[in-house]
Amino acid sequence: MYILPSNYNQAYNHIVTTSLTHSTCKLVIFVSCLDVDALCALRILAAVFKKKLINFQIVPIVGYADLATHYTRLDADVNNIILVGCGAMVDLESFLDIDVGQFVDATRSLEAETVLKRKIFVIDGHRPWNLDNVFGSAMVTCFDDGLIGDLALEKDAYNFLVNIDDDELNQEEEEEEEEEEEEEIFEIDETDISRKRKSSSSSPQTKQPKTRKRVIKDNETTIENYYGQGTTVVTSVTSQVYSLVSLIGETNNLDNLWLAIIGSTSLEHQYPELWARLADLFRKEVRRLNHGADEERTADDSRLTVEKDYNLFLLRHWSLYNAFYYSNYINSKILLYTEQGKSKLNKIFAKMGISLSVAQQLWIYMDIGIKKKLHNIFTKVLVNQYGFDSLATEGYFRSFGYNGSVSARDCVEAISSLLEHEENSAPSESDDIDALTAEKEKLWVANFWRSWDALTDLAKIRQGIQLALFSQQLIFQVGHSIIEKKQLKNLKIFRLVVLSSSDYHLSLTAKNDASIHTNTAAGGRKFFLNPLNLMKLGNWLLDTISEVDDTLLPLVLAALDLETDTYLVIGMAPKVPKRGDGGSAALLNTFSVAFQHVANTTGVKVRIDSFESSVIEVRKDDLAPFLEKLTLSGLV
Known part of the structure; x- marks a missing residue:
């Protein structure tokens, strides 16, 4: 079943009522541990439940x-289970092998309605919905994003197929087969009559209604088309949770709003x-709650x-030059991986009237007068002369007293990096693939809790920012190398990059900024084996690619894990540049x-376990046949 956004508070009231106990834990929250949006949503939920003195477990x-x-x-x-950032796309009852009858509450169930002792609530922006969960x-109760009402055709098809009488269907199929056999014999033995029959059947007035078998086929096609359209994310789970706390009167809380902004910004x-x-909704909320915005800063x-x-x-958090050089936006606009692009960047600074020596100073030491003029300089030179229409944008900032402030975008980069980096991990001594996989997943869970703490700790956010600075440099270095070495292959229906080693020069020396050290990459030995x-x-x-090639080919990347002898493979939809505002639109994946x-x-051994269904693991020897079959499938 599903619950409309306007009724989220009903689900909350049910959870509170049936989870409030002083003995055992009756509420368990499962959360996707590699998802900034899910992490922030959970942090809001946890604060609300703690306020109600509800015992709960986070997994x-x-x-x-x-x-x-x-x-x-x-x-x-356990009465209530909440899935945050996962669960929307699989049939949960079937996948978890749930015997619903086991949870019928005999003391409360009525003749017309069955009451269950356990409920599963799904707060997840991944689509398409699994229709078994929704209808x-x-x-299972799914938190509607306001779009389930658009699935009327799919709902009718689903209900029709669920209510099919198998015996009736089998009988009708047998009757149709008999009719076909009789007609075939009739045409052979009675040629003249057969000719009249054909002529009559071609007349519009005698068009026969669809057989039940044909109706079933049409409904099956509707469902197949729905699931076959590809995957995407249609909403932020933090925005859904913020809608929930709005309905229960918990929105006069800057912490909740800040977390919602960070999660959605990710x-x-x-x-x-999306x-x-x-952004427009959050802008209004900031203005509503931001009393005293013009007052002097206090501790x-x-x-x-x-x-x-x-x-x-x-x-x-570093120099103006580095901020330009390592910006995806600037890189794609002037093709910084080429010598011409690097030369063009230097010319851009010259046109802005900012010397390279000044541009390469740390931001905190840069002349305050230049900082104040930057917006006008950017508008005059970058927007008007170079067409960088979306360079200037709107950002959300949180003040931390005298310690300064940080933007939501910077927080996203920091938290993402904390989720991505293995902290002080040593090479494994095991050669068992299952053991190595379990060890990797254990590290990711540890990273989740590190990121959880950082959400409210400015010092930890700054640690994450240092990791993010390193990560971006490494991504640029590898990206430039891929293009220079022509590792990006244009195949028939997708582009392909295969990283033969997961190490990729982790002795990276930070360019133009001595404050960034390679020791921030304590666990970077398997950098690209983290899907993030x-x-x-x-x-x-x-x-x-979107700036230099209008061909909308998707991208497949594969990174080799030397320990398990497998490839981590991800498939990504192409991006369509929007020349007017500089943004890119993601297509369905x-x-x-x-x-x-x-x-x-096929016989290819593939492990599909990620909540991002376009992330898989393939054995090293199976990668080539897998890619061949993927090309031949025509489904990309």
Whole structure:
């Protein structure tokens, strides 16, 4: 079943009522542990439940297999389960092997309505919905994003197919087969009559109604088309949770709003249209809650502000030159991986009247007079002369008293980097693939808790920013290398990059900034074996490609894990540049369908476990046949 946004508070009231206990924990929250949006949403929920004195358990999970394992370990007394950032795209009752009858509350169930002792609530922006969750389950409740009402055709098809009488269908199929046999004999033995019959059947007036078998086929096609359209993210789970706390009167809280902004901002680059829709709502909320915005800063100041910001990577945390050089936006516009591009960047600074020596100073030491003039300089030179229309943008900032302020975009980069980097990890001594996978997932869960703490700790955010500075340099270095060495292959229906080693020069020396040291990459030995990092590299390549090639080919990246002898493979939809505002629009990702098809129809060994269904693992020896079958499938 599903619940409308205007009724989110009803689900909340049910959870509170049935989870309030002083003995055992009756509420368990499963959260995707590699998702900034899900992390922020959970932080809001946790604060609300703590305020209500509800005991709950948080379980970070890395994939569906992990979810199934932890679900089987749940105590029978658990009444409520919330899935944050996962669960929308699989039939949960079937996948988790749930016997719904086991949870019928005999003391409360009526003749007309069955009441269950356990409920599963899904807050997830991944689409398409699994229709069994939305229309066919009494146990699963999906938080509607306002779009389930658009699935009327799919709902009718689903209900029709669910209510088919198998015996009736089999009988009708037998009757149709008999009719076909009789007609065939009739045409052979009675030629003249057969000719009249054909003539009559071709007349519009005698058009026969669809057989039940044909109706079934049409409804099956409707469902297949729905699932086959590809995957995307249609909403931020933090925005859904913020809608929930709005309904229960918990919005006069800057912490909740700040977390909602960070979570939603994490989707900005991949899903710009989604962010544009949410940004307007957050702007109004900031103005509503931001009393005393013009007052002087105090030690406990925590105000939120909407200010001018720029598509320059972590501008306030290193030099102006580095912020330009390592910006995806600037890189794609002037092709910085070429010598001409690097020369053009120097000319841009000359036209702005900013010397390279000044541009290469750390931002905090840069002349305050130049900082104040930057917006006018950018408008005059970069927008008017170079067409960088979306360089200047709007940003959300949080004050931390006398310690300064930080932008939501900077927080996203910091938290993402904390999720991505293995902290002080040593090479594994095991050669068992399952053990190595479990060890990797354990590190990701540890990173989740590190990121959880950083959300409210400015010092930890700054640590994450240092990691982000290193990460971006490495991504640019590898991206430039891929293009220079012609590792980007244009195949028939997609582009391909295969990284033969997951090490990729981790002795990187930070350019132009002595304050960034390589020791920030303590666990960087498997940098591109984290799907978040591989996707960032993919985004860099897609941004670059979209500016020089109008061919809308998707991208496949594969990174070799030397320990397990497997490839981490991701499929990414192409991006369409929007020349007017400089943004890019993400298309539906059909790799989820294609990956499943290849795995189900070939002998290729594929592990599909990520909540991002276009992220898989393939054995090293199976990569070539997998890519061949993917090309032949025609589903990309």
